[in-house]
Amino acid sequence: MTFNFNSLDHAYFMSEALNEATQALQAGERPIGAVIVHNGQIIGRGQAQHKNNRNRLAHAELNALLSVANRLYEFDRGDAVIYTTVEPCEMCLGAIVMSDAVNHIVYALPDRWINTAPMFAMPHVQRHIYNYLGGVLEKDSADLWEKYSPRELSLIREGKLPE
Numbered sequence: 130m131t132f133n134f135n136s137l138d139h140a141y142f143m144s145e146a147l148n149e150a151t152q153a154l155q156a157g158e159r160p161i162g163a164v165i166v167h168n169g170q171i172i173g174r175g176q177a178q179h180k181n182n183r184n185r186l187a188h189a190e191l192n193a194l195l196s197v198a199n200r201l202y203e204f205d206r207g208d209a210v211i212y213t214t215v216e217p218c219e220m221c222l223g224a225i226v227m228s229d230a231v232n233h234i235v236y237a238l239p240d241r242w243i244n245t246a247p248m249f250a251m252p253h254v255q256r257h258i259y260n261y262l263g264g265v266l267e268k269d270s271a272d273l274w275e276k277y278s279p280r281e282l283s284l285i286r287e288g289k290l291p292e
């Protein structure tokens with residue numbers, strides 16, 4: 130089966146990531162969720178678990194990657210996509226790059242606070258990320274953040290706090 134990024138139902142897979150984010154919110158966490166899709170199937174899931182796990186590194190994307198970590202060697206490069214409800218931070222983008230297996234990123238809400246755009250100037254990042262698509266179901270992600278913290282949503286959207 131030939132992989133075709135553009136034929137994937139991005140809204141469907143993002144809605145699955147949003148389900149993870151909703152569960153995180155219900156658990157008192159930041160509303161961030163992620164799923165990993167391989168050959169059209171969801172094979173990994175993650176959600177933010179910083180507070181409940183007492184682990185500052187327990188980001189949704191990293192948790193999703195770790196949920197399939199021992200299978201990544203089986204993947205042909207370019208066949209896996211990660212869907213995440215917020216643009217990945219530098220740690221998670223780094224982990225996706227270093228997975229050497231998940232080469233497409235789809236996110237909902239752009240993050241102008243962490244703002245990883247400068248990392249895409251790195252040839253190593255460019256080599257590993259084939260598609261980087263934002264804005265898929267952005268409003269649904271923003272609505273979850275509005276419930277969690279309007280202040281943090283403002284930070285994510287504007288890159289600074291309101292005057």
Ligand SMILES: [Zn+2]
Pocket residue numbers: 188189190191217218219220221222
């Ligand atoms: Zn992260």
